[in-house]
Amino acid sequence: MNYRLDIQYDGSRYGGWQRQKDTDNTIQGKIEDVLTKMLGTEVQIQGAGRTDAGVHAKGQVANFHADCEKSCEEICQYLNEYLPEDIEISKVSEAEERFHSRLNAKEKVYQYRIVSGIHKNVFERKYQCPLHETLDVNAMQEAAKYLEGTHDFKSFCSNKKMKKSSVRTIYSIEIVDLTQEIVITYTGNGFLYNMVRILTGTLIEVGRGRRKPEEMKGILEGCDRKEAGFTAPARGLTLLEVRY
Template sequence: MIKNYRMVLEYDGSRYDGWQKQGNTEQTIQGKIEHVLERMLGQAVEVHGSGRTDAGVHALAQVANFHGNTGMRPEEIREYLNQYLPEDIRIKTVEYVAERFHSRLHAQEKTYLYQIEMGKKKQVFERKYIYGLFKELDIDAMERAATFLIGEHDFKSFCANKKMKKSTVRVLKQIEFKQQGSRLLIRFTGNGFLYNMVRILTGTLIEVGLGQRKAEEMKKILNSKDRNEAGFTAPPEGLFLEQVCYKE
């Protein structure tokens, strides 16, 4: 009997071309998981992720689901996957879910974490997971800028896909700033995010923090619906998909 399985996984995206399977590369998270599942089940499998993280972006708790016919228990599936997946991908949990559950379509809220090093040099063993800005930021100014971004807006200016046909309206529920020594952590929570949206928001807020823009410019950027008006795209290594929430 075919069942629907939900899994929560973590991965280091450093050497991957993103989550989504692509024809021109075998280095995708989705592709690696499907390859192992197909060997385990002896049938074609499609794994649906809650979101398509970009090349170089990491996940602490990506959620995905797949349908399969097997006598193996969820815990045995988890152990099999972890045995054969590369060391930079780990399945944390596998469980049965309702037949109609879809990890992307049913996601209510996501939180992304972006890490910035403001000090002179990155810590050696964390260098692949933090953006080395190496400059002090005015966090108060960044927090002021963030207030203009909270709520329901058309975030077209913060989307790297210029040919986007679907709605670019999203609800950004919270932007939280936390300083830990010379490190700045920024958390973005919303009902969904556009292509490169978190990285462009981060880049724009960094420009405010460096005094290159005023906080009040966020209103003008949103109203312009023009990607060229927003700031630079912050690099992928500082970004983590931290949490995905569902209505249980």
């Protein structure tokens, strides 16, 4: 049976989604450990997105194959009983045999939150970038238009050894000024390593007046990480949704 997991997590204290050899403190690792305990055999899950250390998710999706006598509701209950309190399985459901959470994903939606006011919200502090600056949102919106569409986003990727195509399509970048907070929502068919955070850092530099909106075209054409802005902190980023 192929099972789909809908997952949410606070990534603050984890080394990212993907299981790693040098630490057991990853989201994937925690879920696989509980599933392995439940089934009595090693289980590997496939995640839709490999979120970085410190990045959060409200709508992560994963899948795994297993023979299990428990119902989907019982699997969900078991997982949530033994997982840490900052990881929650929202739903377990049966998926088509060939369903793959990453390969079948059509769109992913990420959101980045920036504190622009002088005060922080202590209850939201782990999910916002504490910039505390006034940014030119209109300039950021103008710059975002250059980044929408299908482009080679190599300049916005931290993986220097990447051999696969770095061409991706961003369907929309919405930037909303909420007075004390700026929210940037990215919707695309996929994102490279650190891509959303580098896009955000570059847009922040536009908002600070250090770059002009029209410079985005040259950054894309340069295909060089050094052309783009800084990598925004992980804490402000959340994977909102994966669409199939």
